[in-house]
Amino acid sequence: MRPFDYVEPRSVDEAVALLSRGGERTRLLAGGTDLIPRLRRRQWRIDRLIGLRRIDGLRDLTLEDGVLAIGAGVTLEELAASTTVSDVCPLLAEAARLMASPQVRALATIGGNLCHASPAADLAPPLLCLNATLRAIGPSGGRDIPIGEFFTGPGRSALRDGELLVQVRVPAVEGRGVYLKFSPRRAMDLAVVGVACFRSHGVATVAVGAAAPTPLRVPASPDEAAARCSPIDDLRASAEYRREMVRVLTRRALEIVP
Amino acid sequence: MKTRLPRKRKVHLRIRVNGETHEVAFAPHKTLLEVLREDMGLTGTKHGCELGECGTCTVLIDGEPQLSCLVLGLECEGMDIITVEGLADGPQPHPLQQSFAELGAAQCGYCTPGILLASKALLDEDPNPPRDRIREALSGNLCRCTGYIKIYEAVELAARRLKDPKAEPSREILRGYEV
Numbered sequence: 001m002r003p004f005d006y007v008e009p010r011s012v013d014e015a016v017a018l019l020s021r022g023g024e025r026t027r028l029l030a031g032g033t034d035l036i037p038r039l040r041r042r043q044w045r046i047d048r049l050i051g052l053r054r055i056d057g058l059r060d061l062t063l064e065d066g067v068l069a070i071g072a073g074v075t076l077e078e079l080a081a082s083t084t085v086s087d088v089c090p091l092l093a094e095a096a097r098l099m100a101s102p103q104v105r106a107l108a109t110i111g112g113n114l115c116h117a118s119p120a121a122d123l124a125p126p127l128l129c130l131n132a133t134l135r136a137i138g139p140s141g142g143r144d145i146p147i148g149e150f151f152t153g154p155g156r157s158a159l160r161d162g163e164l165l166v167q168v169r170v171p172a173v174e175g176r177g178v179y180l181k182f183s184p185r186r187a188m189d190l191a192v193v194g195v196a197c198f199r200s201h202g203v204a205t206v207a208v209g210a211a212a213p214t215p216l217r218v219p220a221s222p223d224e225a226a227a228r229c230s231p232i233d234d235l236r237a238s239a240e241y242r243r244e245m246v247r248v249l250t251r252r253a254l255e256i257v258p
Numbered sequence: 259m260k261t262r263l264p265r266k267r268k269v270h271l272r273i274r275v276n277g278e279t280h281e282v283a284f285a286p287h288k289t290l291l292e293v294l295r296e297d298m299g300l301t302g303t304k305h306g307c308e309l310g311e312c313g314t315c316t317v318l319i320d321g322e323p324q325l326s327c328l329v330l331g332l333e334c335e336g337m338d339i340i341t342v343e344g345l346a347d348g349p350q351p352h353p354l355q356q357s358f359a360e361l362g363a364a365q366c367g368y369c370t371p372g373i374l375l376a377s378k379a380l381l382d383e384d385p386n387p388p389r390d391r392i393r394e395a396l397s398g399n400l401c402r403c404t405g406y407i408k409i410y411e412a413v414e415l416a417a418r419r420l421k422d423p424k425a426e427p428s429r430e431i432l433r434g435y436e437v
């Protein structure tokens with residue numbers, strides 16, 4: 001890796017100050033499972049990393065007033081193991097369990113998964129179905145971003161310069177959900193296509209990953225979902241195959257949560 | 259605005275490795291893997307993909323298996339690290355090391371340090387893990403030689419030996435299954 005400097009702020013305010021002062025060659029480091037491999041491959045030039053691990057508030061996970069508030073620094077392992085998450089939104093716990101490996105899950109955070117904004121981010125389709133809100137804090141204060149407006153392109157999000165994601169807020173809604181992740185290997189593999197479905201009071205919501213430039217809500221019908229996607233060809237699968245798998249997985253998901 | 263970085267700057271860090279506190283100086287961008295191997299001479303931890311994919315660089319950080327290639331040395335200030343060098347009890351190999359050697363669970367051996375540590379973390383948590391649990395615990399560790407079966411058998415034998423040091427491998431494991 002190219003040399004860089006490393007700082008560990010103790011509070012969100014301190015992190016925001018460091019981030020806005022730093023300019024574009026300063027980045028936040030959460031679990032590092034997306035970032036460090038990029039730096040290793042020399043895809044990004046960086047002068048300074050701001051480590052978020054020691055900011056206590058970012059690792060809180062609480063249920064208050066019908067909202068599950070998940071700190072951006074909560075790890076996938078914590079999501080998978082938390083009884084609160086399993087009780088209130090099992091869909092999210094299930095998606096976390098299907099990701100990566102135990103070692104990666106111990107490091108990787110929910111904030112990093114969303115902010116990296118990969119079209120294949122596994123936590124995105126469930127959170128789109130559950131209507132999560134993302135709370136950001138920047139130099140001019142805090143704001144809430146509906147997850148449907150968060151992803152703006154591959155690797156791009158609605159976060160502005162100097163803004164930090166601090167919390168993912170998931171309304172606790174009665175219902176049943178499922179996340180179907182299709183990949184050739186059962187561990188350590190990204191989704192070829194991922195489909196989440198959540199049905200509440202008879203209404204189904206479906207969202208897909210790895211089938212468009214961003215994770216996306218799609219109509220709750222297999223044909224319309226497939227038509228709405230705009231997948232790409234890459235080494236994992238062809239666009240045509242992905243579209244077909246969206247159709248198949250959407251049908252299956254709707255059958256699993258009738 | 260361009261800030262000039264002191265490229266040769268070194269930082270000082272206190273970490274506990276294998277039960278001993280060390281004071282190390284290294285460049286701030288170094289990963290724990292690089293610090294262990296290059297600055298502390300602990301080359302038992304292997305350097306594989308350095309992308310989080312293979313698991314051979316697994317060490318225990320505060321008892322939990324983690325990838326030393328994805329963690330910066332500086333993130334480990336004050337933490338407790340166990341590497342493969344810390345597994346044996348003096349001249350006495352850990353029961354996992356013993357069973358891996360006996361059952362041929364290490365062939366080229368490149369994946370072995372990481373697999374031993376991931377297995378140790380599992381046995382510390384669950385002294386009697388079913389095969390599925392072992393598979394899950396080792397799902398982030400690639401082995402291109404053994405086909406994994408011998409590794410699972412060795413972890414199972416070590417689990418038995420931790421309770422009964424005289425436990426022996428079954429006849430099938432040593433001689434093969436009769437058909």
Ligand SMILES: Cc1cc2nc3c(=O)[nH]c(=O)nc-3n(C[C@H](O)[C@H](O)[C@H](O)COP(=O)(O)OP(=O)(O)OC[C@H]3O[C@@H](n4cnc5c(N)ncnc54)[C@H](O)[C@@H]3O)c2cc1C
Nearest residue numbers: 030031032033034035100108109112113115121122165310
């Ligand atoms: C072997 C392996 C397997 C993987 N498998 C999967 C998988 O199955 N599914 C999947 O979806 N992903 C997978 N990933 C990708 C990765 O592990 C996840 O996306 C993870 O959740 C990223 O989180 P992190 O904390 O490590 O992020 P980091 O790498 O620390 O950060 C990622 C990006 O987000 C930014 N960022 C982090 N936190 C914040 C914040 N609070 N506010 C603003 N910006 C922030 C960083 O600056 C960086 O640009 C895998 C990675 C590896 C190495």
Ligand code: FES
Nearest residue numbers: 306307308313327
């Ligand atoms: S070297 Fe760390 S996972 Fe491969």
Ligand code: FES
Nearest residue numbers: 365366401402403
């Ligand atoms: S023994 Fe060679 S990779 Fe596992």
